[in-house]
Amino acid sequence: MYYVVNAHFITGKEVSTILVIEDSETQRLYLKAMLNRLGHQVIEACNGKQGIKLFDKDTIDLVMTDIFMPEKEGLSTIMELKEMSPRLKIIAMSAGSRAMHNAFEIAVEFGADACYEKPFEMGLLKDMLTKLLRAD
Amino acid sequence: MAELGSKEEFEMQIKALKLKYIDTLPERKRVIGKLWQRLRQGRFDCAVAQELNRRAHNLVGSGGLHGYSGITDAARDIETLLSDVLVSKQIAPHVAVRFDQLLQRLGEVFDESISEKSFER
Numbered sequence: 001m002y003y004v005v006n007a008h009f010i011t012g013k014e015v016s017t018i019l020v021i022e023d024s025e026t027q028r029l030y031l032k033a034m035l036n037r038l039g040h041q042v043i044e045a046c047n048g049k050q051g052i053k054l055f056d057k058d059t060i061d062l063v064m065t066d067i068f069m070p071e072k073e074g075l076s077t078i079m080e081l082k083e084m085s086p087r088l089k090i091i092a093m094s095a096g097s098r099a100m101h102n103a104f105e106i107a108v109e110f111g112a113d114a115c116y117e118k119p120f121e122m123g124l125l126k127d128m129l130t131k132l133l134r135a136d
Numbered sequence: 137m138a139e140l141g142s143k144e145e146f147e148m149q150i151k152a153l154k155l156k157y158i159d160t161l162p163e164r165k166r167v168i169g170k171l172w173q174r175l176r177q178g179r180f181d182c183a184v185a186q187e188l189n190r191r192a193h194n195l196v197g198s199g200g201l202h203g204y205s206g207i208t209d210a211a212r213d214i215e216t217l218l219s220d221v222l223v224s225k226q227i228a229p230h231v232a233v234r235f236d237q238l239l240q241r242l243g244e245v246f247d248e249s250i251s252e253k254s255f256e257r
Contacts, residue, residue: 095197119200
């Protein structure tokens with residue numbers, strides 16, 4: 001399940017670069033394999049702190065970040081990334097659970113453009129990225 | 137978007153990740169059990185409860201990712217129980233009993249997933 005809050009302009013590039021911030025190695029590698037399969041380049045970060053460090057607004061087209069992480073969690077990461085690059089598109093991700101539904105709402109308030117409830121599914125992911133990455 | 141790489145290659149990657157994931161289950165079970173033992177002893181330790189919650193939440197996502205809905209369901213029940221514990225900051229006796237039951241269930245679905253692994257290879 002996912003929903004897109006704000007779907008206009010990012011890039012019309014054939015290959016986009018996506019920064020994936022996810023503390024679970026298994027989930028990060030799984031998502032990377034899916035994104036590669038969809039034709040995107042992936043930069044990996046295992047927490048928000050590393051994600052902020054690796055973020056380069058000139059090369060990264062979109063960020064996918066988990067919400068619930070150690071070190072620096074997703075919500076403050078979203079807020080900081082939006083401050084660094086207001087036009088950046090960010091997808092907040094989390095496994096669905098009662099505790100996390102509020103977190104999605106907060107993620108949107110903090111600047112997330114879309115929310116994705118895990119587990120990842122290729123069709124949904126492709127659809128969401130197409131909407132977010134399409135040019136005007 | 138131009139899809140890259142062959143479907144077979146992608147499927148092999150996903151299968152390898154699934155097998156690797158199953159290999160992590162015994163250690164995950166051990167750590168979760170240990171954290172729970174620590175949490176139920178002495179004064180309520182919020183940091184331990186949060187770490188336990190984080191690990192349960194991780195299993196909710198990763199179980200579903202690899203097609204193990206049993207892991208996701210069991211972990212989600214643990215996460216829900218822990219979210220109440222984190223609010224009340226105490227472990228009532230009936231909560232401890234429920235937690236033991238959920239951990240046992242989680243252990244069982246882990247074992248089922250591990251035993252399925254031989255068929256995956």
